[in-house]
Amino acid sequence: xxxxxxxxxxxxxxxxxxxxxxxxxxxxxxxxxxxxxxxxxxxxxxxxxxxxxxxxxxxxxxxxxxxxxxxxxxxxxxxxxxxxxxxxxxxxxxxxxxxxxxxxxxxxxxxxxxxxxxxxxxxxxxxxxxxxxxxxxxxxxxxxxxxxxxxxxxxxxxxxxxxxxxxxxxxxxxxxxxxxxxxxxxxxxxxxxxxxxxxxxxxxxxxxxxxxxxxxxxxxxxxxxxxxxxxxxxxxxxxxxxxxxxxxxxxxxxxxxxxxxxxxxxxxx
Numbered sequence: 001x002x003x004x005x006x007x008x009x010x011x012x013x014x015x016x017x018x019x020x021x022x023x024x025x026x027x028x029x030x031x032x033x034x035x036x037x038x039x040x041x042x043x044x045x046x047x048x049x050x051x052x053x054x055x056x057x058x059x060x061x062x063x064x065x066x067x068x069x070x071x072x073x074x075x076x077x078x079x080x081x082x083x084x085x086x087x088x089x090x091x092x093x094x095x096x097x098x099x100x101x102x103x104x105x106x107x108x109x110x111x112x113x114x115x116x117x118x119x120x121x122x123x124x125x126x127x128x129x130x131x132x133x134x135x136x137x138x139x140x141x142x143x144x145x146x147x148x149x150x151x152x153x154x155x156x157x158x159x160x161x162x163x164x165x166x167x168x169x170x171x172x173x174x175x176x177x178x179x180x181x182x183x184x185x186x187x188x189x190x191x192x193x194x195x196x197x198x199x200x201x202x203x204x205x206x207x208x209x210x211x212x213x214x215x216x217x218x219x220x221x222x223x224x225x226x227x228x229x230x231x232x233x234x235x236x237x238x239x240x241x242x243x244x245x246x247x248x249x250x251x252x253x254x255x256x257x258x259x260x261x262x263x264x265x266x267x268x269x
Contacts, residue, residue, distance in 0.1 A: 021093050021094045021096075021097035021098075022085070022093065023081050023082075023084035023085035023088070023093060024081055025093075025097055026084055026093050026096050026097050026100070027077065027080065027081040027084060029097055029100045029101055029105075029106075029109070030100060030109060031109055031113050032077050032080055032081065033077050034113050034117070035113060035116055036074075036076040036077040036080070037073075038116055038117055038120050039076055040071045040073065040075075040076065041120065042120060043067070043070070043071035043252070044067060044068070044071055047063070047064075047066075047067030047070075047071070047256075048067075050063075050256075050260055051063050054260060054264065055260075055263055055264065059263050062263060062266060063259075063263045066259040066262075066263065067256075067259070070252055070255045070256055070259060071252065075248060075252075076245070076248045079244050079245070079247045079248035080241060080244030080245060080248065081244070082244065082247075083240045083241070083243045083244030083247065084237075084240050084241070084244065086240075087236065087239060087240030087243055087244075088233075088236050088237060088240050089236070091233075092232075092233040092236050092237065095233050096233065096237050099228070104221065104224075107217075108217070108225065111213045111214065111216060111217070112213050114213075115209055115212040115213035116209070116213075118212065119205075119208070119209055119212070125205070125208065128208030128209065128211065128212050129204040129205065129207075129208040130208075131208065131211065132204065132207035132208040132211050133204060133207075133208075135207075135211070136207065143207075143211070145214075145219075145222045145223070145226060146207065146210045146211055146214065148226055149210065149214075149225070149226055149229060150206060150207070150210065152226065152229050152230060153229060153238050155206050155210075156199070156202050156203050156206055158242050159202040159205075159206060160195070160198055160199050160202050162242070162245070162246055162249065163198050163201075163202065164191055164192065164195065164198060165246070165249075165250065165253075166249050166250070166252075166253040167191045167194070167198075167253070168187060168188065168191050169250055169253040169254040169257065170253045170254065170256060170257040171187045171190065171191065171257060172184075172187060172254060172257065173253065173254040173255060173256065173257020173258040173259075173260070173261065174257040174258070174260060174261045175187070175257075175261075176257075176258055176261070177257065177258040177259070177260070177261020177262055177265075178261055178265065179260065179261030179264045179265070180261070
């Protein structure tokens with residue numbers, strides 16, 4: 001299962017620097033709380049899918065409570081904000097805040113957030129994926145800025161690595177919970193056996209999401225965005241965001257696997 005996450009970051013050095021901006025200020029201006037809420041809603045929905053597929057719909061109140069606790073409000077936002085605080089220097093945070101507080105930065109944040117919320121709808125996601133796939137198949141030059149951005153931020157590889165790590169921890173949670181009897185080697189073989197499918201899925205999702213988010217930007221805006229994304233501060237922000245989400249989802253994936261194992265035991269009693 002993909003984290004359903006693309007971190008789309010930019011640092012601009014124009015405009016006034018807001019002195020003493022904190023990681024909390026940066027998280028707020030990036031609307032991290034809105035994105036975290038979307039991810040929490042997706043997690044709750046994924047829990048319902050697990051109930052249907054793995055528990056024959058018999059998870060009941062116990063399973064609902066477990067999933068709600070694992071995806072508790074504020075958990076993801078707190079982990080990412082902490083990563084911003086520890087993974088970025090004060091000048092980097094101030095530069096990021098200055099850009100995203102600007103009209104251009106707020107437009108980009110709005111486009112990213114709106115697209116992320118829209119992609120939570122399976123029908124919208126399917127349309128975005130197919131549209132991006134058609135553009136890639138046709139080698140449409142309009143896709144070039146998106147492709148460059150993906151390469152600069154290493155978005156496909158980071159999402160593939162995250163998905164594999166999450167799946168490994170989910171299986172280990174199930175093993176520790178007593179639902180599976182697999183060695184670490186068997187878990188790794190199972191998860192890595194799906195790498196090509198995970199990569200194709202990540203690639204479709206990333207391209208679909210970015211096309212939806214950034215098509216309204218002018219050529220000049222997108223060029224500026226790409227230039228800024230190459231800055232050391234932009235790279236630091238991208239890395240910190242990914243690290244924060246990784247911390248949160250490593251814990252979530254393992255806990256979800258253990259909780260599912262417990263629920264499987266309880267439904268068979």
